[in-house]
Amino acid sequence: MQLSGKNILGNIESAEGKTTFYANNPATGEALEVAFIEATQAEVDKAVVLAEAAFELYRQKSGVERAEFLDTIAEELAQLESTLVARCTLETGLPEGRLKGELGRTTGQLRLFANLLREGSWVDARIDRANPDRTPVPKPDTRQMQIALGPVGVFGASNFPLAFSVAGGDTASALAAGCPVVVKAHPAHPGTSELVGKAIAKAAEDCNMPNGVFSLVQGAAIAVGQAIVRHPLIKAIGFTGSFRGGKALFDEAARRDEPIPVYAEMGSSNPVFMLPGVIAQNSETLATGLAGSVQLGVGQFCTNPGITIIQNSEHANKFEKELEKQITASESATMLTEAIQNNFASGLESLKSKNKVTSVGKGNQSEGGAQGIAEVLSTTASDFIADKEMEEEVFGPTTLLVKSNNKDEMLQIARNLNGHLTATVHGTPKDLEDYADLLKLLERKVGRLLINAFPTGVEVCHSMVHGGPFPATSDARMTSVGTAAITRFTRPICYQGFPDSLLPEALKEANPLNILRLEDGTYVMPK
Numbered sequence: 001m002q003l004s005g006k007n008i009l010g011n012i013e014s015a016e017g018k019t020t021f022y023a024n025n026p027a028t029g030e031a032l033e034v035a036f037i038e039a040t041q042a043e044v045d046k047a048v049v050l051a052e053a054a055f056e057l058y059r060q061k062s063g064v065e066r067a068e069f070l071d072t073i074a075e076e077l078a079q080l081e082s083t084l085v086a087r088c089t090l091e092t093g094l095p096e097g098r099l100k101g102e103l104g105r106t107t108g109q110l111r112l113f114a115n116l117l118r119e120g121s122w123v124d125a126r127i128d129r130a131n132p133d134r135t136p137v138p139k140p141d142t143r144q145m146q147i148a149l150g151p152v153g154v155f156g157a158s159n160f161p162l163a164f165s166v167a168g169g170d171t172a173s174a175l176a177a178g179c180p181v182v183v184k185a186h187p188a189h190p191g192t193s194e195l196v197g198k199a200i201a202k203a204a205e206d207c208n209m210p211n212g213v214f215s216l217v218q219g220a221a222i223a224v225g226q227a228i229v230r231h232p233l234i235k236a237i238g239f240t241g242s243f244r245g246g247k248a249l250f251d252e253a254a255r256r257d258e259p260i261p262v263y264a265e266m267g268s269s270n271p272v273f274m275l276p277g278v279i280a281q282n283s284e285t286l287a288t289g290l291a292g293s294v295q296l297g298v299g300q301f302c303t304n305p306g307i308t309i310i311q312n313s314e315h316a317n318k319f320e321k322e323l324e325k326q327i328t329a330s331e332s333a334t335m336l337t338e339a340i341q342n343n344f345a346s347g348l349e350s351l352k353s354k355n356k357v358t359s360v361g362k363g364n365q366s367e368g369g370a371q372g373i374a375e376v377l378s379t380t381a382s383d384f385i386a387d388k389e390m391e392e393e394v395f396g397p398t399t400l401l402v403k404s405n406n407k408d409e410m411l412q413i414a415r416n417l418n419g420h421l422t423a424t425v426h427g428t429p430k431d432l433e434d435y436a437d438l439l440k441l442l443e444r445k446v447g448r449l450l451i452n453a454f455p456t457g458v459e460v461c462h463s464m465v466h467g468g469p470f471p472a473t474s475d476a477r478m479t480s481v482g483t484a485a486i487t488r489f490t491r492p493i494c495y496q497g498f499p500d501s502l503l504p505e506a507l508k509e510a511n512p513l514n515i516l517r518l519e520d521g522t523y524v525m526p527k
Helices: 041-058 063-079 081-092 096-119 169-177 190-206 222-230 243-254 276-299 314-328 338-352 381-386 407-416 429-434 436-443 483-489
Strands: 007-009 012-014 126-128 142-148 152-155 181-184 214-217 236-240 262-265 272-274 307-311 358-362 375-380 398-404 422-426 448-451 490-496 517-519 522-524
Touching (some): 007 190, 041 214, 063 096, 063 190, 081 096, 081 190, 152 222, 169 483, 190 214, 222 243, 236 483, 307 314, 307 407, 314 358, 338 375, 338 398, 375 381, 381 398, 381 407, 398 407, 422 436
Parallel strands (some): 126 517, 152 181, 152 236, 307 398, 375 398
Antiparallel strands (some): 007 012, 007 214
Protein backbone atom coordinates (compact mmCIF):
# COMPACT_ATOMS: atom_id res chain seq x y z
CA MET A 1 0.00 0.00 0.00
CA GLN A 2 1.55 3.28 -1.16
CA LEU A 3 1.47 6.53 0.80
CA SER A 4 0.03 9.55 -0.98
CA GLY A 5 0.22 12.21 1.75
CA LYS A 6 -3.40 13.13 1.00
CA ASN A 7 -6.43 13.47 3.22
CA ILE A 8 -9.13 10.81 3.16
CA LEU A 9 -12.61 12.31 2.86
CA GLY A 10 -15.01 9.40 2.82
CA ASN A 11 -14.29 7.38 -0.31
CA ILE A 12 -11.98 9.91 -2.00
CA GLU A 13 -8.48 11.25 -1.43
CA SER A 14 -8.15 15.01 -1.32
CA ALA A 15 -5.21 17.43 -1.65
CA GLU A 16 -6.59 20.96 -1.81
CA GLY A 17 -4.06 22.52 0.57
CA LYS A 18 -0.73 24.14 -0.23
CA THR A 19 0.99 23.57 3.14
CA THR A 20 2.97 20.35 3.58
CA PHE A 21 4.90 18.72 6.40
CA TYR A 22 7.03 15.61 6.89
CA ALA A 23 7.31 12.93 9.51
CA ASN A 24 10.70 12.70 11.22
CA ASN A 25 12.62 9.66 12.38
CA PRO A 26 13.20 10.47 16.08
CA ALA A 27 16.30 8.28 16.23
CA THR A 28 18.08 10.22 13.48
CA GLY A 29 16.17 13.48 13.21
CA GLU A 30 15.87 12.95 9.46
CA ALA A 31 12.71 13.76 7.53
CA LEU A 32 11.01 10.70 6.07
CA GLU A 33 9.79 10.31 2.52
CA VAL A 34 6.36 11.61 1.44
CA ALA A 35 5.11 15.13 2.01
CA PHE A 36 1.79 15.23 3.84
CA ILE A 37 -0.72 17.85 2.80
CA GLU A 38 -2.33 19.86 5.55
CA ALA A 39 -6.11 19.78 5.37
CA THR A 40 -7.87 23.04 4.57
CA GLN A 41 -10.88 24.39 6.40
CA ALA A 42 -12.94 23.44 3.34
CA GLU A 43 -11.71 19.85 3.47
CA VAL A 44 -12.55 19.55 7.16
CA ASP A 45 -16.01 20.89 6.37
CA LYS A 46 -16.44 18.34 3.58
CA ALA A 47 -15.43 15.52 5.91
CA VAL A 48 -17.89 16.56 8.59
CA VAL A 49 -20.74 17.19 6.14
CA LEU A 50 -20.14 13.72 4.68
CA ALA A 51 -20.18 12.29 8.21
CA GLU A 52 -23.53 13.94 8.94
CA ALA A 53 -25.04 12.54 5.74
CA ALA A 54 -23.63 9.11 6.56
CA PHE A 55 -25.05 9.28 10.07
CA GLU A 56 -28.64 9.14 8.84
CA LEU A 57 -27.90 5.75 7.28
CA TYR A 58 -25.21 4.39 9.58
CA ARG A 59 -27.21 4.90 12.78
CA GLN A 60 -29.87 2.59 11.32
CA LYS A 61 -27.44 -0.24 10.65
CA SER A 62 -28.03 -3.24 12.87
CA GLY A 63 -25.58 -4.25 15.55
CA VAL A 64 -24.62 -7.25 13.44
CA GLU A 65 -23.84 -5.03 10.44
CA ARG A 66 -21.69 -2.66 12.49
CA ALA A 67 -19.97 -5.66 14.08
CA GLU A 68 -19.07 -6.99 10.64
CA PHE A 69 -17.61 -3.58 9.79
CA LEU A 70 -15.41 -3.57 12.90
CA ASP A 71 -14.26 -7.13 12.28
CA THR A 72 -13.40 -6.23 8.69
CA ILE A 73 -11.31 -3.26 9.85
CA ALA A 74 -9.45 -5.61 12.20
CA GLU A 75 -8.79 -8.04 9.38
CA GLU A 76 -7.55 -5.30 7.04
CA LEU A 77 -5.14 -4.09 9.72
CA ALA A 78 -3.89 -7.61 10.43
CA GLN A 79 -3.13 -8.11 6.73
CA LEU A 80 -1.23 -4.83 6.70
CA GLU A 81 1.02 -5.77 9.63
CA SER A 82 4.45 -5.81 7.97
CA THR A 83 3.95 -2.56 6.04
CA LEU A 84 2.32 -0.83 8.99
CA VAL A 85 4.93 -1.86 11.55
CA ALA A 86 7.80 -0.91 9.24
CA ARG A 87 6.48 2.62 8.71
CA CYS A 88 5.48 3.06 12.34
CA THR A 89 8.94 2.07 13.55
CA LEU A 90 10.49 4.79 11.38
CA GLU A 91 8.05 7.45 12.60
CA THR A 92 8.09 6.63 16.32
CA GLY A 93 11.34 4.87 17.17
CA LEU A 94 9.29 2.13 18.85
CA PRO A 95 10.63 -1.43 18.42
CA GLU A 96 8.99 -3.94 16.13
CA GLY A 97 7.90 -6.23 18.95
CA ARG A 98 6.14 -3.43 20.82
CA LEU A 99 4.28 -2.35 17.68
CA LYS A 100 3.19 -5.87 16.78
CA GLY A 101 1.79 -6.19 20.28
CA GLU A 102 0.04 -2.85 19.97
CA LEU A 103 -1.43 -3.84 16.62
CA GLY A 104 -2.80 -6.97 18.27
CA ARG A 105 -4.36 -4.81 20.97
CA THR A 106 -5.88 -2.56 18.30
CA THR A 107 -7.45 -5.42 16.35
CA GLY A 108 -8.46 -7.09 19.60
CA GLN A 109 -10.43 -4.10 20.85
CA LEU A 110 -12.17 -3.77 17.47
CA ARG A 111 -13.27 -7.40 17.75
CA LEU A 112 -14.25 -6.89 21.39
CA PHE A 113 -16.67 -4.13 20.37
CA ALA A 114 -17.92 -6.30 17.51
CA ASN A 115 -18.80 -9.04 20.01
CA LEU A 116 -20.51 -6.45 22.22
CA LEU A 117 -22.69 -5.39 19.29
CA ARG A 118 -23.63 -8.94 18.38
CA GLU A 119 -24.71 -9.68 21.94
CA GLY A 120 -26.68 -6.42 22.00
CA SER A 121 -27.48 -5.80 25.66
CA TRP A 122 -25.20 -2.73 25.78
CA VAL A 123 -28.16 -0.55 24.67
CA ASP A 124 -29.50 -0.84 28.25
CA ALA A 125 -33.10 -1.45 27.20
CA ARG A 126 -35.63 -0.46 29.89
CA ILE A 127 -39.34 -1.13 29.65
CA ASP A 128 -42.18 0.07 31.87
CA ARG A 129 -45.46 -1.26 30.53
CA ALA A 130 -48.70 0.66 30.64
CA ASN A 131 -51.25 0.26 33.42
CA PRO A 132 -54.48 1.96 32.30
CA ASP A 133 -56.21 0.99 35.55
CA ARG A 134 -53.75 2.78 37.81
CA THR A 135 -55.27 5.52 39.95
CA PRO A 136 -55.43 8.42 40.28
CA VAL A 137 -53.97 8.58 36.73
CA PRO A 138 -53.23 5.79 34.24
CA LYS A 139 -49.62 4.74 33.75
CA PRO A 140 -48.28 5.17 30.18
CA ASP A 141 -46.06 2.69 28.32
CA THR A 142 -42.46 4.05 28.34
CA ARG A 143 -39.35 2.41 26.89
CA GLN A 144 -35.74 3.62 26.96
CA MET A 145 -32.46 2.73 25.23
CA GLN A 146 -29.15 4.26 24.16
CA ILE A 147 -28.81 5.77 20.68
CA ALA A 148 -25.88 7.30 18.80
CA LEU A 149 -25.01 11.00 19.25
CA GLY A 150 -23.86 11.88 15.73
CA PRO A 151 -20.52 12.59 14.01
CA VAL A 152 -17.52 12.33 16.35
CA GLY A 153 -14.10 13.99 16.08
CA VAL A 154 -11.14 11.88 17.23
CA PHE A 155 -7.58 13.09 17.85
CA GLY A 156 -4.76 10.57 17.41
CA ALA A 157 -2.33 10.12 20.32
CA SER A 158 1.45 10.38 20.08
CA ASN A 159 2.38 7.57 22.47
CA PHE A 160 0.13 4.83 21.07
CA PRO A 161 0.22 5.29 17.27
CA LEU A 162 -2.12 2.35 16.75
CA ALA A 163 -4.18 1.56 19.87
CA PHE A 164 -5.08 5.19 20.72
CA SER A 165 -5.00 6.71 17.26
CA VAL A 166 -6.79 6.33 13.93
CA ALA A 167 -8.34 2.91 14.60
CA GLY A 168 -7.91 3.09 18.37
CA GLY A 169 -10.38 2.89 21.21
CA ASP A 170 -12.10 6.22 20.51
CA THR A 171 -12.76 5.35 16.87
CA ALA A 172 -13.76 1.77 17.67
CA SER A 173 -16.23 2.79 20.37
CA ALA A 174 -17.71 5.62 18.29
CA LEU A 175 -18.22 3.41 15.25
CA ALA A 176 -19.69 0.71 17.50
CA ALA A 177 -22.16 3.24 18.92
CA GLY A 178 -23.33 4.14 15.40
CA CYS A 179 -21.38 7.40 15.01
CA PRO A 180 -19.35 8.31 11.91
CA VAL A 181 -15.83 9.47 12.75
CA VAL A 182 -13.55 12.25 11.50
CA VAL A 183 -10.00 11.61 12.73
CA LYS A 184 -7.30 14.24 13.08
CA ALA A 185 -4.07 12.30 12.50
CA HIS A 186 -1.20 12.96 14.87
CA PRO A 187 1.53 14.87 13.00
CA ALA A 188 4.28 12.72 14.52
CA HIS A 189 3.13 9.62 12.62
CA PRO A 190 1.14 10.73 9.55
CA GLY A 191 2.25 7.82 7.38
CA THR A 192 1.09 5.28 9.95
CA SER A 193 -2.18 7.20 10.21
CA GLU A 194 -2.71 7.19 6.44
CA LEU A 195 -2.11 3.44 6.19
CA VAL A 196 -4.63 2.76 8.96
CA GLY A 197 -7.07 5.27 7.46
CA LYS A 198 -6.94 3.53 4.09
CA ALA A 199 -7.59 0.18 5.78
CA ILE A 200 -10.71 1.59 7.47
CA ALA A 201 -11.90 3.19 4.22
CA LYS A 202 -11.51 -0.12 2.39
CA ALA A 203 -13.40 -1.96 5.11
CA ALA A 204 -16.21 0.61 4.85
CA GLU A 205 -16.44 0.05 1.10
CA ASP A 206 -16.32 -3.74 1.42
CA CYS A 207 -19.12 -3.67 4.03
CA ASN A 208 -21.28 -1.23 2.01
CA MET A 209 -21.14 1.41 4.69
CA PRO A 210 -22.33 4.90 3.73
CA ASN A 211 -19.80 7.27 2.22
CA GLY A 212 -18.43 9.50 4.98
CA VAL A 213 -18.67 7.00 7.83
CA PHE A 214 -14.93 7.59 8.21
CA SER A 215 -12.57 10.40 7.19
CA LEU A 216 -8.96 11.24 8.05
CA VAL A 217 -7.48 14.74 7.94
CA GLN A 218 -3.79 15.57 8.30
CA GLY A 219 -2.18 18.64 9.80
CA ALA A 220 0.68 19.88 11.92
CA ALA A 221 -1.09 23.15 12.72
CA ILE A 222 -3.70 23.46 15.48
CA ALA A 223 -6.15 25.04 13.02
CA VAL A 224 -7.12 21.64 11.59
CA GLY A 225 -8.11 20.30 15.01
CA GLN A 226 -9.89 23.51 15.91
CA ALA A 227 -11.95 23.30 12.73
CA ILE A 228 -13.20 19.86 13.78
CA VAL A 229 -14.12 20.95 17.30
CA ARG A 230 -15.82 24.12 16.11
CA HIS A 231 -17.88 22.47 13.38
CA PRO A 232 -21.57 22.61 14.35
CA LEU A 233 -22.26 19.09 13.04
CA ILE A 234 -19.68 17.44 15.33
CA LYS A 235 -21.39 16.09 18.46
CA ALA A 236 -18.48 14.80 20.61
CA ILE A 237 -14.68 14.68 20.77
CA GLY A 238 -12.28 11.92 21.82
CA PHE A 239 -8.73 12.93 22.78
CA THR A 240 -5.65 11.36 24.37
CA GLY A 241 -2.66 13.59 25.06
CA SER A 242 -1.36 16.38 27.26
CA PHE A 243 -3.32 18.38 29.81
CA ARG A 244 -2.65 21.55 27.83
CA GLY A 245 -3.99 20.06 24.60
CA GLY A 246 -7.02 18.40 26.16
CA LYS A 247 -8.01 21.45 28.19
CA ALA A 248 -7.72 23.66 25.10
CA LEU A 249 -10.11 21.39 23.19
CA PHE A 250 -12.48 21.25 26.16
CA ASP A 251 -12.56 25.04 26.41
CA GLU A 252 -13.04 25.37 22.65
CA ALA A 253 -16.01 23.01 22.73
CA ALA A 254 -17.55 24.87 25.66
CA ARG A 255 -17.47 28.13 23.68
CA ARG A 256 -19.59 26.71 20.85
CA ASP A 257 -23.19 27.82 20.43
CA GLU A 258 -24.00 24.18 21.15
CA PRO A 259 -21.42 22.93 23.67
CA ILE A 260 -20.42 19.31 23.13
CA PRO A 261 -18.72 16.72 25.35
CA VAL A 262 -14.95 16.38 25.08
CA TYR A 263 -13.68 13.10 26.45
CA ALA A 264 -10.06 14.01 27.05
CA GLU A 265 -7.53 11.73 28.71
CA MET A 266 -4.88 14.23 29.72
CA GLY A 267 -2.13 12.42 31.58
CA SER A 268 -1.41 11.34 35.13
CA SER A 269 1.39 10.72 37.62
CA ASN A 270 -0.18 7.49 38.92
CA PRO A 271 1.03 7.42 42.55
CA VAL A 272 2.39 4.16 43.95
CA PHE A 273 2.25 3.58 47.73
CA MET A 274 4.75 1.06 49.16
CA LEU A 275 3.57 0.06 52.63
CA PRO A 276 6.02 -0.77 55.45
CA GLY A 277 5.40 -4.51 55.76
CA VAL A 278 5.85 -5.33 52.11
CA ILE A 279 8.96 -3.13 51.87
CA ALA A 280 10.43 -5.13 54.77
CA GLN A 281 9.73 -8.43 52.99
CA ASN A 282 10.41 -7.60 49.34
CA SER A 283 12.44 -4.41 49.02
CA GLU A 284 14.67 -5.63 46.20
CA THR A 285 11.86 -7.26 44.21
CA LEU A 286 9.74 -4.14 44.50
CA ALA A 287 12.62 -1.90 43.41
CA THR A 288 13.27 -4.08 40.37
CA GLY A 289 9.59 -4.08 39.45
CA LEU A 290 9.30 -0.31 39.85
CA ALA A 291 12.43 0.33 37.76
CA GLY A 292 10.99 -1.82 34.97
CA SER A 293 7.62 -0.10 35.09
CA VAL A 294 9.18 3.37 35.07
CA GLN A 295 11.25 2.56 31.98
CA LEU A 296 8.63 0.59 30.04
CA GLY A 297 8.14 2.25 26.67
CA VAL A 298 10.75 4.85 27.71
CA GLY A 299 8.24 6.03 30.30
CA GLN A 300 5.85 7.21 27.59
CA PHE A 301 2.71 5.59 28.98
CA CYS A 302 -0.07 7.65 30.50
CA THR A 303 0.00 5.10 33.34
CA ASN A 304 3.71 5.51 34.10
CA PRO A 305 4.30 5.45 37.91
CA GLY A 306 5.57 9.01 38.27
CA ILE A 307 5.28 9.24 42.08
CA THR A 308 6.33 6.58 44.59
CA ILE A 309 5.52 7.02 48.30
CA ILE A 310 7.40 5.07 50.98
CA GLN A 311 7.93 5.33 54.75
CA ASN A 312 11.42 5.94 56.12
CA SER A 313 13.00 2.81 57.56
CA GLU A 314 16.05 0.59 57.20
CA HIS A 315 14.16 -1.51 54.64
CA ALA A 316 13.10 1.59 52.73
CA ASN A 317 16.77 2.55 52.48
CA LYS A 318 17.52 -0.88 50.98
CA PHE A 319 14.66 -0.35 48.52
CA GLU A 320 16.09 3.03 47.50
CA LYS A 321 19.60 1.64 47.03
CA GLU A 322 18.33 -1.20 44.85
CA LEU A 323 16.26 1.24 42.81
CA GLU A 324 19.35 3.40 42.35
CA LYS A 325 21.30 0.32 41.22
CA GLN A 326 18.66 -0.61 38.67
CA ILE A 327 18.38 2.88 37.24
CA THR A 328 22.11 3.66 37.06
CA ALA A 329 22.68 0.39 35.17
CA SER A 330 20.04 1.24 32.56
CA GLU A 331 20.58 2.51 29.03
CA SER A 332 18.58 5.29 27.43
CA ALA A 333 16.25 4.71 24.50
CA THR A 334 14.69 6.77 21.73
CA MET A 335 11.60 8.77 22.68
CA LEU A 336 8.71 9.35 20.31
CA THR A 337 9.69 12.83 19.19
CA GLU A 338 12.38 15.39 19.84
CA ALA A 339 9.74 17.67 21.37
CA ILE A 340 8.70 14.97 23.86
CA GLN A 341 12.35 14.40 24.80
CA ASN A 342 12.90 18.13 25.29
CA ASN A 343 9.80 18.39 27.46
CA PHE A 344 10.96 15.42 29.53
CA ALA A 345 14.38 16.96 30.09
CA SER A 346 12.93 20.34 31.03
CA GLY A 347 10.40 18.70 33.37
CA LEU A 348 13.20 16.93 35.21
CA GLU A 349 15.24 20.13 35.48
CA SER A 350 12.23 21.99 36.82
CA LEU A 351 11.77 19.39 39.56
CA LYS A 352 15.48 19.30 40.43
CA SER A 353 15.52 23.08 40.76
CA LYS A 354 13.15 22.88 43.72
CA ASN A 355 14.39 22.89 47.29
CA LYS A 356 15.07 19.46 48.79
CA VAL A 357 14.56 17.53 45.53
CA THR A 358 17.61 15.38 44.85
CA SER A 359 18.62 12.82 42.25
CA VAL A 360 18.70 9.23 43.47
CA GLY A 361 20.18 7.82 40.28
CA LYS A 362 20.39 8.39 36.54
CA GLY A 363 20.84 6.00 33.62
CA ASN A 364 23.36 6.06 30.81
CA GLN A 365 22.97 7.74 27.44
CA SER A 366 23.06 5.61 24.32
CA GLU A 367 23.78 6.82 20.82
CA GLY A 368 21.01 8.30 18.72
CA GLY A 369 18.65 11.22 18.82
CA ALA A 370 15.79 12.02 21.22
CA GLN A 371 17.22 9.83 24.00
CA GLY A 372 15.21 9.42 27.17
CA ILE A 373 17.56 8.80 30.11
CA ALA A 374 15.87 7.28 33.15
CA GLU A 375 16.23 9.18 36.41
CA VAL A 376 14.78 8.82 39.90
CA LEU A 377 14.35 11.89 42.10
CA SER A 378 13.64 12.13 45.82
CA THR A 379 11.93 14.51 48.25
CA THR A 380 10.29 14.50 51.67
CA ALA A 381 6.57 14.11 52.27
CA SER A 382 6.33 17.55 53.87
CA ASP A 383 7.97 19.24 50.88
CA PHE A 384 5.80 17.29 48.46
CA ILE A 385 2.63 18.26 50.29
CA ALA A 386 3.69 21.92 50.34
CA ASP A 387 4.33 22.10 46.58
CA LYS A 388 1.51 20.91 44.27
CA GLU A 389 3.73 21.30 41.21
CA MET A 390 5.67 18.21 42.31
CA GLU A 391 2.55 16.15 41.59
CA GLU A 392 2.37 17.15 37.93
CA GLU A 393 3.22 14.58 35.28
CA VAL A 394 6.73 14.46 33.85
CA PHE A 395 6.17 12.40 30.69
CA GLY A 396 9.09 10.01 30.45
CA PRO A 397 11.15 7.42 32.38
CA THR A 398 11.17 8.90 35.86
CA THR A 399 9.55 8.65 39.27
CA LEU A 400 9.66 10.99 42.25
CA LEU A 401 10.39 9.09 45.46
CA VAL A 402 8.43 10.73 48.29
CA LYS A 403 9.66 9.76 51.78
CA SER A 404 7.14 9.94 54.59
CA ASN A 405 7.79 9.56 58.32
CA ASN A 406 4.60 7.76 59.29
CA LYS A 407 1.14 6.63 58.25
CA ASP A 408 -0.41 10.03 58.88
CA GLU A 409 1.87 11.65 56.30
CA MET A 410 0.98 8.92 53.79
CA LEU A 411 -2.70 9.58 54.36
CA GLN A 412 -2.19 13.32 54.03
CA ILE A 413 -0.45 12.80 50.68
CA ALA A 414 -3.37 10.69 49.47
CA ARG A 415 -5.92 13.18 50.78
CA ASN A 416 -4.25 16.08 48.92
CA LEU A 417 -3.83 14.32 45.58
CA ASN A 418 -5.39 15.64 42.40
CA GLY A 419 -7.20 13.25 40.08
CA HIS A 420 -5.13 10.50 38.45
CA LEU A 421 -5.77 7.57 36.14
CA THR A 422 -4.43 5.04 38.62
CA ALA A 423 -3.13 4.57 42.13
CA THR A 424 -1.28 1.49 43.32
CA VAL A 425 -0.84 0.07 46.81
CA HIS A 426 1.77 -2.58 47.57
CA GLY A 427 1.26 -4.29 50.89
CA THR A 428 1.10 -7.50 52.86
CA PRO A 429 -2.34 -8.71 54.01
CA LYS A 430 -1.70 -7.01 57.35
CA ASP A 431 -0.56 -3.79 55.62
CA LEU A 432 -3.75 -3.70 53.61
CA GLU A 433 -5.83 -4.24 56.72
CA ASP A 434 -3.96 -1.54 58.64
CA TYR A 435 -4.17 0.91 55.71
CA ALA A 436 -7.78 0.29 54.70
CA ASP A 437 -8.40 4.03 55.17
CA LEU A 438 -5.74 4.75 52.53
CA LEU A 439 -7.65 2.65 50.01
CA LYS A 440 -10.86 4.54 50.77
CA LEU A 441 -9.09 7.86 50.20
CA LEU A 442 -7.65 6.69 46.90
CA GLU A 443 -11.05 5.55 45.61
CA ARG A 444 -11.97 9.23 45.33
CA LYS A 445 -8.79 10.12 43.44
CA VAL A 446 -8.49 7.61 40.59
CA GLY A 447 -10.29 5.54 38.00
CA ARG A 448 -8.33 2.34 38.62
CA LEU A 449 -6.95 1.16 41.97
CA LEU A 450 -4.34 -1.62 41.95
CA ILE A 451 -3.06 -3.94 44.67
CA ASN A 452 0.44 -5.46 44.44
CA ALA A 453 0.97 -4.74 40.74
CA PHE A 454 2.27 -1.92 38.56
CA PRO A 455 -0.07 0.33 36.56
CA THR A 456 1.63 0.29 33.15
CA GLY A 457 -0.47 -2.60 31.81
CA VAL A 458 -4.02 -1.68 30.78
CA GLU A 459 -6.16 -4.73 30.03
CA VAL A 460 -8.69 -4.21 27.22
CA CYS A 461 -11.83 -5.81 28.63
CA HIS A 462 -15.39 -5.09 29.69
CA SER A 463 -14.56 -4.01 33.26
CA MET A 464 -11.54 -1.77 32.61
CA VAL A 465 -11.66 1.90 33.59
CA HIS A 466 -9.07 4.10 31.91
CA GLY A 467 -10.16 7.45 33.23
CA GLY A 468 -10.21 9.36 36.48
CA PRO A 469 -11.08 12.64 38.17
CA PHE A 470 -9.89 15.95 36.72
CA PRO A 471 -7.19 16.77 35.69
CA ALA A 472 -6.47 13.19 34.60
CA THR A 473 -9.54 13.37 32.36
CA SER A 474 -12.23 15.88 31.51
CA ASP A 475 -15.02 13.55 32.68
CA ALA A 476 -14.44 11.08 35.51
CA ARG A 477 -17.67 9.23 34.71
CA MET A 478 -16.22 7.70 31.55
CA THR A 479 -13.48 5.34 30.36
CA SER A 480 -11.50 5.38 27.12
CA VAL A 481 -10.59 1.67 27.34
CA GLY A 482 -13.03 -1.23 27.53
CA THR A 483 -16.54 -1.66 26.22
CA ALA A 484 -18.04 0.88 28.63
CA ALA A 485 -16.34 3.50 26.40
CA ILE A 486 -19.22 3.14 23.94
CA THR A 487 -21.57 5.20 26.13
CA ARG A 488 -19.42 8.31 25.64
CA PHE A 489 -20.95 8.55 22.20
CA THR A 490 -24.56 7.72 22.97
CA ARG A 491 -27.50 9.29 24.76
CA PRO A 492 -30.70 7.84 26.22
CA ILE A 493 -34.03 8.26 24.47
CA CYS A 494 -37.49 7.37 25.78
CA TYR A 495 -40.36 6.20 23.57
CA GLN A 496 -43.78 6.76 25.14
CA GLY A 497 -47.01 5.28 23.85
CA PHE A 498 -45.42 3.78 20.73
CA PRO A 499 -47.13 0.91 18.94
CA ASP A 500 -44.90 -2.16 18.83
CA SER A 501 -44.43 -1.89 15.06
CA LEU A 502 -42.72 1.51 15.42
CA LEU A 503 -40.38 0.58 18.26
CA PRO A 504 -36.69 -0.21 17.72
CA GLU A 505 -35.92 -3.93 17.73
CA ALA A 506 -34.32 -3.68 21.18
CA LEU A 507 -37.60 -2.47 22.70
CA LYS A 508 -40.18 -4.59 20.88
CA GLU A 509 -42.38 -6.68 23.13
CA ALA A 510 -41.17 -10.03 21.79
CA ASN A 511 -37.49 -9.11 22.35
CA PRO A 512 -36.42 -10.23 18.85
CA LEU A 513 -32.75 -9.42 19.60
CA ASN A 514 -32.89 -11.74 22.64
CA ILE A 515 -31.04 -9.28 24.88
CA LEU A 516 -31.00 -8.62 28.62
CA ARG A 517 -33.65 -5.98 29.46
CA LEU A 518 -35.02 -4.23 32.55
CA GLU A 519 -38.75 -4.96 32.32
CA ASP A 520 -41.09 -3.41 34.86
CA GLY A 521 -38.21 -3.06 37.33
CA THR A 522 -36.85 -6.60 36.95
CA TYR A 523 -33.95 -7.71 34.76
CA VAL A 524 -35.17 -10.38 32.37
CA MET A 525 -32.54 -12.72 31.00
CA PRO A 526 -32.53 -13.53 27.28
CA LYS A 527 -33.97 -16.92 26.38
